[in-house]
Amino acid sequence: MAVGAQTATRPRELPQPRASAGLWSNAWYSLRRDRLTMAAGAVVVLIILLSVGAPLLAEYVFKTSFERQDLLHTYGRPTLDPLAYLLGSDEVGRSQVVRLFYGGQVSLFVGFVAAFIQLTIGVLLGLMAGYFRGRVDDLITWFITTLNSIPTIFLLIIISALFSPGAITLTIIIGAIFWTGITNFVRGQTFALREREFVTAARTVGATPWRIMLRHILPNVLPLIFVLTAIDVGTIILAESALSYLGLGIVPPTPSWGNMLTNAASYFNRAPWLVVSPGTMIFLTVLCLYLIGDGLRDALDPRLKSR
Amino acid sequence: MWKYVIRRLLYAIPTLFGISVIVFLITRLAPGDPIRLYTFGALNVTEEDIQGLRAYYGLDQPLASQYVNWITKVVRGDFGMSLIYHQPALGLLFERMGATLQLAFSALFLQLVIGIPLGVIAALRRGSWVDNVIRVFGVIGHAIPQFWLGLMAIILVSVTLRLLPSQGVLTVGKDIWDIPDRIRHIIMPAFVLALAGIANYSRYLRTETLDVIGQDYVRTARSKGLRERTVVYVHALRNALIPMVTALGGLLAVLVSGALVVEQVFTWPGVGQFTYAAARQKDYPVIMAGVMVASTLLVLSYLIRDIAYAIVDPRIKVK
Numbered sequence: 046m047a048v049g050a051q052t053a054t055r056p057r058e059l060p061q062p063r064a065s066a067g068l069w070s071n072a073w074y075s076l077r078r079d080r081l082t083m084a085a086g087a088v089v090v091l092i093i094l095l096s097v098g099a100p101l102l103a104e105y106v107f108k109t110s111f112e113r114q115d116l117l118h119t120y121g122r123p124t125l126d127p128l129a130y131l132l133g134s135d136e137v138g139r140s141q142v143v144r145l146f147y148g149g150q151v152s153l154f155v156g157f158v159a160a161f162i163q164l165t166i167g168v169l170l171g172l173m174a175g176y177f178r179g180r181v182d183d184l185i186t187w188f189i190t191t192l193n194s195i196p197t198i199f200l201l202i203i204i205s206a207l208f209s210p211g212a213i214t215l216t217i218i219i220g221a222i223f224w225t226g227i228t229n230f231v232r233g234q235t236f237a238l239r240e241r242e243f244v245t246a247a248r249t250v251g252a253t254p255w256r257i258m259l260r261h262i263l264p265n266v267l268p269l270i271f272v273l274t275a276i277d278v279g280t281i282i283l284a285e286s287a288l289s290y291l292g293l294g295i296v297p298p299t300p301s302w303g304n305m306l307t308n309a310a311s312y313f314n315r316a317p318w319l320v321v322s323p324g325t326m327i328f329l330t331v332l333c334l335y336l337i338g339d340g341l342r343d344a345l346d347p348r349l350k351s352r
Numbered sequence: 353m354w355k356y357v358i359r360r361l362l363y364a365i366p367t368l369f370g371i372s373v374i375v376f377l378i379t380r381l382a383p384g385d386p387i388r389l390y391t392f393g394a395l396n397v398t399e400e401d402i403q404g405l406r407a408y409y410g411l412d413q414p415l416a417s418q419y420v421n422w423i424t425k426v427v428r429g430d431f432g433m434s435l436i437y438h439q440p441a442l443g444l445l446f447e448r449m450g451a452t453l454q455l456a457f458s459a460l461f462l463q464l465v466i467g468i469p470l471g472v473i474a475a476l477r478r479g480s481w482v483d484n485v486i487r488v489f490g491v492i493g494h495a496i497p498q499f500w501l502g503l504m505a506i507i508l509v510s511v512t513l514r515l516l517p518s519q520g521v522l523t524v525g526k527d528i529w530d531i532p533d534r535i536r537h538i539i540m541p542a543f544v545l546a547l548a549g550i551a552n553y554s555r556y557l558r559t560e561t562l563d564v565i566g567q568d569y570v571r572t573a574r575s576k577g578l579r580e581r582t583v584v585y586v587h588a589l590r591n592a593l594i595p596m597v598t599a600l601g602g603l604l605a606v607l608v609s610g611a612l613v614v615e616q617v618f619t620w621p622g623v624g625q626f627t628y629a630a631a632r633q634k635d636y637p638v639i640m641a642g643v644m645v646a647s648t649l650l651v652l653s654y655l656i657r658d659i660a661y662a663i664v665d666p667r668i669k670v671k
Contacts, residue, residue, distance in 0.1 A: 187366055188370065191371055191374065194370075194647050195374065195646075196647065198610075198624075199612065199627065199642070199646050200374075200643070202627070202628055203378055203631050207378065207383075207639075283495075283497055286497055287497060287498070287499055290497075291499075291613070291628065292632075313503065313507055323500075324500030324503070327497050327500065328495055331495040332495035
């Protein structure tokens with residue numbers, strides 16, 4: 046009895062009151078508690094650092110370059126001596142680990158830049174379709190349905206095979222193809238938001254449609270767009286690697302995770318370990334981006350957390 | 353119901369029109385003159401011959417009338433002759449359609465048979481380690497590059513363990529009706545193609561089952577004293593499966609798309625592999641036919657999805 050009373054009177058630990066409780070600070074607050082998402086974020090940052098720092102690492106740590114060949118040491122097994130063959134050497138004796146980091150530059154560049162392009166197109170078209178409705182909406186919806194009805198990989202393959210684009214053109218093309226998901230989402234949200242009081246209020250004081258779209262509706266849609274974008278970066282990296290594997294994306298001698306696998310696949314009888322590392326990098330990057338997307342979604346939309 | 357089906361069919365027409373315009377424009381605007389490519393290496397070809405060929409194939413006309421010429425033939429099923437095989441492009445593709453459909457439907461079967469139980473189990477054991485393992489798998493299954501998984505499977509299963517064949521539909525020299533041999537060939541590609549879908553289904557169904565299980569009518573069923581198994585499998589699951597019908601259309605899209613890469617890895621003689629080969633050889637008629645066929649398959653699968661959804665959930669027709 047006495048023990049029970051004691052526990053009952055002990056003050057419960059209250060969470061520290063926080064200065065502001067805006068959307069982003071709330072999200073950051075719960076993100077910091079989400080260990081899985083933070084770990085995924087750390088891995089992505091690490092991969093970005095390794096890729097960006099590839100030239101420095103190659104020169105000072107591995108003491109080689111991504112194109113230096115060594116025909117006496119082809120198909121080398123992974124070894125610590127020399128460090129350059131940490132993950133083995135390929136068919137002309139180039140360092141697998143250095144090429145892996147350089148490959149990351151290309152894959153990440155394509156992923157992030159293409160995602161930014163599709164985000165821009167997607168948001169603009171989605172806002173327009175949702176806000177103007179009518180003819181504009183019909184036209185945009187028709188275009189989305191059409192684009193969604195062509196299997197993405199087929200579209201990418203014919204474009205790359207016929208136009209043989211370089212890395213930058215390829216990035217733009219991928220960005221120009223992947224926007225439909227974002228547009229659909231923004232369009233749906235805008236449909237609902239344009240009927241709300243704050244939009245009516247903005248309209249009554251004479252705000253132009255573009256001002257309403259960009260200043261009043263967009264900020265309400267933006268948080269969840271980041272979720273979709275994180276996931277899309279992953280999906281784009283997957284698509285680019287598949288395309289490069291098929292010999293139609295990033296073409297050698299520029300290393301990319303996808304085209305490193307093309308070579309490795311033809312020599313896997315002699316050096317199966319060459320197949321393991323590029324695939325693991327793609328897998329790890331995409332996995333972490335998906336986890337970040339999921340984590341962001343939970344952090345930004347607390348209602349979903351129970352699931 | 354029929355009204356809805358007809359309206360939905362009519363909606364497919366502008367989509368197919370849009371697809372044909374995109375495919376036409378991409379192939380026509382590509383750099384490189386198809387006639388020069390066609391006559392490449394041939395001796396005694398004069399500039400006049402080239403102009404003649406250009407006129408013969410209608411390539412000297414404005415783009416719009418070229419499109420009209422092309423599309424009027426296409427609706428009759430004529431995509432022209434393959435530049436490589438000198439046979440009708442569509443016929444060549446249809447010969448390979450069987451292999452692709454076999455692969456896609458095997459994968460779909462695996463997705464349903466594995467994905468649905470995984471999702472239900474995860475929901476019923478929410479919070480347990482089983483749930484956690486299935487959820488982790490739900491994300492991993494999506495993030496693995498299909499072609500890499502295929503390569504790893506070949507290295508592990510075919511090369512190291514020598515359990516299954518790594519390419520083709522049939523061992524060379526075997527009878528085409530040798531079903532066990534065919535099954536041995538399809539196991540690996542079907543699993544690789546199915547993995548993303550299995551992950552997808554398990555995630556989807558977990559959420560749906562959790563949603564349904566919290567509803568009043570499920571509590572009523574429980575309070576009536578029904579066995580837990582009856583409550584879950586008869587009352588809850590039925591409603592949890594309804595939204596799965598919509599997921600089906602999107603997953604078919606993934607299957608048709610993914611089939612191309614998986615076919616390439618496992619040398620599976622399907623539409624995707626053939627279209628890819630045609631794209632590399634710039635065999636325009638086959639490229640155009642291949643993309644049109646794959647897209648039509650997709651449009652059809654969306655159509656079936658919408659109609660199936662209207663059957664399962666009658667409220668949709670009102671819209």
